[in-house]
Amino acid sequence: MAVFLQSMISGILIGGVYALIGIGLTIIFGVMRVINFAHGDLLMIGMYMTYFLFALLHIDPFVSIIVTIPMMFLFGAFLQKVFINRVLGALPQNQILLTIGMGLVMSNAVMLAFTSDYKILSTTYSSASFNILGISISSPLLISFAITIAITLALYWFLYRTDTGQAIRATAQDRDAAQLMGINVKRMSIIAFGMGAALAGTAGALISPTYYIFPQVGSVFTLKAFVITVLGGMGSIVGATLGGVIIGVAESVGGVYFGSGWKDVIVFILFLLVLLFKPSGLLGTSKD
Amino acid sequence: MQNMRGMSTLPVLLTVVAVIALFLLPNFVESTYALHIMILIFISVIMGSGWNILGGYTGQYSVGHAAYFGVGAYTTIVLMQYQHIAPWYGVWAGILVAVAIALIIGSICFRLRGPYFVLASIAVAEIFRVTALNLKKLTNGAEGILITDIPPFKIGDIVITDFMSKIPFYYIGLVTLIIAIIVTWLLQNSKLGYYFQAIREDQDAAHSLGINLTVYKNVALAFSVVFTSLAGSLYGLYVGFIDPTTVLALDLSVQIVMICIIGGIGTIFGPVIGAVVLVPFSEALRSNMIAQALIDSGLVNENSGVGTFLKEQLSHAHVLIYGILLVVVILFMPDGILGFIRKKLSAKQRKEAI
Numbered sequence: 320m321a322v323f324l325q326s327m328i329s330g331i332l333i334g335g336v337y338a339l340i341g342i343g344l345t346i347i348f349g350v351m352r353v354i355n356f357a358h359g360d361l362l363m364i365g366m367y368m369t370y371f372l373f374a375l376l377h378i379d380p381f382v383s384i385i386v387t388i389p390m391m392f393l394f395g396a397f398l399q400k401v402f403i404n405r406v407l408g409a410l411p412q413n414q415i416l417l418t419i420g421m422g423l424v425m426s427n428a429v430m431l432a433f434t435s436d437y438k439i440l441s442t443t444y445s446s447a448s449f450n451i452l453g454i455s456i457s458s459p460l461l462i463s464f465a466i467t468i469a470i471t472l473a474l475y476w477f478l479y480r481t482d483t484g485q486a487i488r489a490t491a492q493d494r495d496a497a498q499l500m501g502i503n504v505k506r507m508s509i510i511a512f513g514m515g516a517a518l519a520g521t522a523g524a525l526i527s528p529t530y531y532i533f534p535q536v537g538s539v540f541t542l543k544a545f546v547i548t549v550l551g552g553m554g555s556i557v558g559a560t561l562g563g564v565i566i567g568v569a570e571s572v573g574g575v576y577f578g579s580g581w582k583d584v585i586v587f588i589l590f591l592l593v594l595l596f597k598p599s600g601l602l603g604t605s606k607d
Numbered sequence: 608m609q610n611m612r613g614m615s616t617l618p619v620l621l622t623v624v625a626v627i628a629l630f631l632l633p634n635f636v637e638s639t640y641a642l643h644i645m646i647l648i649f650i651s652v653i654m655g656s657g658w659n660i661l662g663g664y665t666g667q668y669s670v671g672h673a674a675y676f677g678v679g680a681y682t683t684i685v686l687m688q689y690q691h692i693a694p695w696y697g698v699w700a701g702i703l704v705a706v707a708i709a710l711i712i713g714s715i716c717f718r719l720r721g722p723y724f725v726l727a728s729i730a731v732a733e734i735f736r737v738t739a740l741n742l743k744k745l746t747n748g749a750e751g752i753l754i755t756d757i758p759p760f761k762i763g764d765i766v767i768t769d770f771m772s773k774i775p776f777y778y779i780g781l782v783t784l785i786i787a788i789i790v791t792w793l794l795q796n797s798k799l800g801y802y803f804q805a806i807r808e809d810q811d812a813a814h815s816l817g818i819n820l821t822v823y824k825n826v827a828l829a830f831s832v833v834f835t836s837l838a839g840s841l842y843g844l845y846v847g848f849i850d851p852t853t854v855l856a857l858d859l860s861v862q863i864v865m866i867c868i869i870g871g872i873g874t875i876f877g878p879v880i881g882a883v884v885l886v887p888f889s890e891a892l893r894s895n896m897i898a899q900a901l902i903d904s905g906l907v908n909e910n911s912g913v914g915t916f917l918k919e920q921l922s923h924a925h926v927l928i929y930g931i932l933l934v935v936v937i938l939f940m941p942d943g944i945l946g947f948i949r950k951k952l953s954a955k956q957r958k959e960a961i
Contacts, residue, residue, distance in 0.1 A: 354722045405938055411721045412668040416868060417937040419670075419861055423930025431924050538857060542733060545726050580741045587730040587737075594719060594727050 325454050326575040327568060332460040334567020335467035336522050340540055341547030341559035342474065343518030349491035349554035350511035353403060353414045357422035358544045359537030361516045365391055365523025366532045367429060370440050373527075380440060380528050381462055387524045388517045395516025399509045407508070422537065430534035438532040445528045463525035470521060471560060474514075478556065487511055491554060519544075546590040552600025562600075629781055633774050642773040646845060648886045649780030650838050655866035655878030656787040657834030662864065663873035664791075664800060665827040666807030667717070670725050671732030672835050672863045674712075677739065677855035678705040679836025680843035684752055685745065693758050698840045705836035706829050713825045720810070729857065736855040751850025754843075776845045783841065787834050791875050794830065803827050807873070835863070858926065865929060869936050871943025880944050885932070889925035898922070 340362060347355045355361075365387055372383040402421060406414050447458040478484035489497040490507040498504050522540075530536065547566050551558025569589060574582035593600065636642060654676060661667050682701035686692040692700070716727045739746045746752070759769040768775040794800040802823045805813040814820050843849045853859070862885075870881030891897050908914050940947035 354726070402934065402938070409937075409941065412725065413937050413941055415668070415670075415722060415725055416864065416933060420930045420933030420937065423861070423926055424934065425930075427924060427927035427930060431927060435923065542729065545729075549723075549726065578741075581737070583737045584734055584741075587734045590730050591715075591727060591734075594723055594730075595715060598719065598723055 321453055322575060323572070326571045328454060328456060329460065330568035330571030331564055332457070332464045332567070333526075333571065334564035335464040335471075336525050336563075337543060337547055337567050338560045338563025339467055339470065339518050339522040339525070340544045341551065341563045342471070342556055343515035343522075344544045345548045345551070345554055345556060345559040346487070346491075346511050346518075347515040348548065349556075350487060350494075351403065351407060351508050352411070353407070353418070354411070354545070355512075355515065356415055356418040356541055357398075357425060357537075358515070358519050359539065359541030360422040360425040361391065361395065361519035361537075362523040362540050363429065363532075363534065363537035364394070364425060365520030366527045366530070366536065367433065367438075368520065369524040369527045370438055370532050373440050373442075380442065380524055381466060384466070384521050384524045387520050391520030392513040392517040394513075394520075396509045396513035398516070399512035403512060404505065404508065422541065426534045426537055433534070435534055440527045440532060442528050457529070459528045463528075466525060470518075474518075475556070483507075483510065543586070546586055549590060549598075549600055550593050555600060558600055626785065630778075633777055639773055642777055644887055644890055646773060646776050646780050647890065648882045649777075649784045650842050650845070651866055651882035651886050652784050652878050653780070653787050653841070654835050654838035654863050655870070655881055656784075656791055657831045657838065658863045659831075659867045659872060659874075659878050660791060660794060660803075660834075661824075661827045661831035663867055663877065664795065664807060665803040665824060666810075667824055667827070668725050668864070669728040669828075669831075670857075670860050670864060671728030671730075672831075673855050673857065673859040674732040674735040675705045675709055675832045675835040676839035676842070676859060676863070677735060677849075677851070678708055679839030680849050680854045681739065681746060681752075682836075683840035684754060684843045684849055687757070688752055688754065691758075693760075694840070694844055695760065698837065701840045702833050702836045705832050705839075709828050709832040710825055713828045714821060717821050717824045717828075729860070732855065732857065732860055736851050736857075739851040739855055746851070749850060749852070751848055751853075754847040757844060770844075776841070780841060780845075783834075783837055788875060788879070790830065790834075795875065799823075799826065804873075862929065865933055867943075869932060869943055871945030871947075874943070874945050877943055877945050884944065885929070888928060892925040892928060893922050895922045 340358065343361075344355055344358050347353060347358075368387050368390060369380045369383050372378040372386060373380055378386070398421065402417060403414075406417050442459070444458045444462075448455045449458065450456075476484075478488055486497070486502045487507050487510060489500065489502060490504050490511075494504055497507075519540075543566060547562040548559055549562075550565060551560070551562030566586060566589075570582045570586055573585040577585060632645070633642065654672070657675075658669065658672050661669055679698075679701040682704045683694055683697035686697040686700055687694050712731050716724060716731065719727050740749055742748070757770040760767045760775075770776070794803070802813070802818050805816070805818060806820060806823060806827075810820060839854060843854065866878050866881035866885060868881070869884055870877035870879065902908075902914055936943065942950065
């Protein structure tokens with residue numbers, strides 16, 4: 320039982336970070352109907368930014384998100400303006416291939432610049448943990464979970480309470496109608512991709528004290544981001560939050576009971592089952 | 608000079624000449640490196656043509672074809688290494704296993720459309736990769752399988768080839784490639800091919816005309832997987848080593864799609880052009896030829912920082928080139944090189960007509 324509780328709790332903690340990744344992907348999909356295959360690579364860039372801010376300027380990884388978030392936002396907005404905007408009307412397959420290409424360019428450019436060696440960002444608290452009722456909780460994971468919650472709450476506030484947020488949600492609901500209501504949908508798309516990139520980058524920053532940092536780390540997270548978003552319902556922000564936590568728990572508990580080598584298989588089978596039996600996801604409404 | 612199938616005489620003649628030249632090539636080319644590149648191109652064309660039947664003609668963008676490439680390679684090589692079944696039988700076993708698996712997956716996944724199908728195909732391929740990593744008894748896990756030796760191919764007592772040189776692989780690859788292209792051509796002009804293309808153009812319209820979507824998508828998948836699996840077996844036998852990260856990787860799935868996208872999807876010679884562009888380019892990068900050429904040409908000083916950087920790092924960059932090519936092709940020539948040229952030609956003809 321203790322093992323079960325232990326894996327549940329670490330699953331929920333990492334699930335918070337997964338939720339951030341999923342929310343970013345789901346906002347992009349909601350606003351533009353584009354599935355961003357470069358999402359994990361944006362996360363990887365966030366990780367490298369955090370690493371170099373720490374290694375060169377000694378900025379704590381959890382503090383560095385103040386720098387990472389705006390930088391990643393600008394980078395995402397740039398990608399949207401230069402690349403994604405051109406294919407918004409194209410076949411979905413071509414959009415997917417474009418983002419795959421962008422992802423390959425990002426991961427391999429990073430490999431070219433910094434080699435494919437694993438980098439480790441070790442802080443004083445990287446392996447610290449404390450015990451509550453016999454369950455050990457990793458300190459960096461707990462801090463990142465707290466930050467995740469704060470960011471998620473801020474995001475909800477932004478999307479539901481501000482004019483820009485409402486405009487983004489309106490664009491996601493019906494692009495044409497939103498345009499007719501006088502919303503600048505091109506600008507909303509740029510903001511949406513910027514936000515998606517910023518969220519992925521933040522997730523990267525938050526996990527960098529506990530993960531190996533290497534150029535190909537992104538693809539794992541891209542796949543996870545899909546699973547999370549499909550599980551929650553493509554375009555649903557609440558769904559992605561929930562999906563993140565579910566996948567975190569499924570991985571962690573599955574890893575304990577089936578061996579860590581198989582945990583990805585469990586996640587993908589879960590993914591296929593959802594795709595087949597409830598493709599609109601747990602909270603999504605199918606619009607296509 | 609057009610015959611009833613819309614093919615003019617000149618391209619047919621050129622193709623025949625090219626095929627004859629390719630058959631004679633090993634007699635004139637001594638360099639094993641040139642043969643190596645040719646074999647890699649052949650394998651790429653075979654897997655590209657396989658994908659093209661499903662992705663190009665039927666419009667089902669699978670980004671998980673590495674699964675069938677890997678299943679073909681693993682079946683053939685596991686049978687040869689552990690059961691001592693000669694590869695010319697094992698290859699067929701590989702095809703059978705791959706097609707059987709594909710049909711199961713197809714009947715499950717083909718009800719999904721567009722981006723959802725793409726995601727499902729990726730998930731399936733990843734399940735295969737992780738399974739191959741974990742089934743250590745069968746696949747030797749992440750260490751992969753090294754082929755010790757391929758038995759000589761005999762008819763009666765006469766040894767046809769002992770697979771010691773690259774020549775047998777060259778001819779096997781070439782013949783398979785020609786078969787792949789002929790099958791694509793036959794399909795394109797058959798009733799079956801018209802069904803496939805109808806599904807690609809508009810699934811719902813095709814369905815309302817009485818085309819059973821799931822059945823014909825699966826038929827297309829079966830054709831597609833035969834060649835993908837063959838390419839996998841051939842690759843494994845030729846390279847002599849397979850592991851999950853080379854024959855079952857997502858990168859490979861993307862590469863298979865790219866060969867077609869860059870050449871031009873849904874065209875017979877698209878995969879040929881894609882492979883001819885991609886393979887030598889990435890091989891040149893991988894073997895550091897480009898870095899060396901830059902240094903030799905005097906553009907870059909060998910001992911400068913840039914020179915050593917290029918020499919050490921550019922060989923890792925062949926995937927970067929794939930990425931850049933993919934982005935450029937999607938943005939500027941969404942119909943691939945072949946489609947781009949055709950468009951330019953027809954624009955020119957139109958101008959001349961006026």
